Amino acid sequence: MPELDLDAIPQTNTTGYPAPFDAPVAGRWYRRLAPVGGLTEMGASHVVLKPGGWSSQRHWHDDEDELLVMLTGEAVLIEDSGRTVLKPGDICAWPMGNTNGHHLINESDTDCSFVAIGAGNQDGTGGYSDIDMMFDAEGYCRRDGTRYPAKRAR
């Protein structure tokens, strides 16, 4: 069935982030949609952010475009340029290679949800704006190239 049965897709809050960068995303509960939907040219996740939850560490992709569609609730988008409150129906686009990192934080007292889509190099590279971390297909490293022990979550 092309209509995805969200309730039947396992939800997880797993992350490959090394401590202590993993703690802020503990309230991010996501479902990977592309494998279930048979899609190979894009990645897509349905994400529920619990109150206080972060969508990710603030990051950018070198070689993958991102699109986000807000479904329910409210989240604050944070970037170099400041804060923007996102509401249902709002859409964000982040072109690959733009190093103005972004993430969403649920500062409200109820869940919010969104769909995040990525296309390009799904094993690509990128970085994090606020912490000493970069990512690549293998996992995470510091800016000086030394590796973190954790593996990148898939």
Next chain:
Amino acid sequence: MPELDLDAIPQTNTTGYPAPFDAPVAGRWYRRLAPVGGLTEMGASHVVLKPGGWSSQRHWHDDEDELLVMLTGEAVLIEDSGRTVLKPGDICAWPMGNTNGHHLINESDTDCSFVAIGAGNQDGTGGYSDIDMMFDAEGYCRRDGTRYPAKRAR
């Protein structure tokens, strides 16, 4: 700004479909999001379907994955396998090469809206389930290969 200002993006109901196949999509008002958002690895459209409007002729893509996120209102998804009513928050995935064609029809008496995303070969090929038409990067042809005069809409 990564948050797209939908109101500032021109909305059009243009189609490259040759007559009489263009008439059912006259109530499809869309905004192309990828050019405004600077995205090159995916196509994305915000679509408003007026009552009676079709999202497209019932079609499939040979080499492009599609994802759809319902935002507001209600539409009926039609495929070989039957009819499914879609509501806000519903998500559909259509993998490239699956010839079970799909489209949405707004059978309600109010507007509905959704976001449609495509990734893969954006100049690719595909076909239509219910009419004698195929598409490619140049436009439209019959199954016997003879061309229709209209150009494919971009």
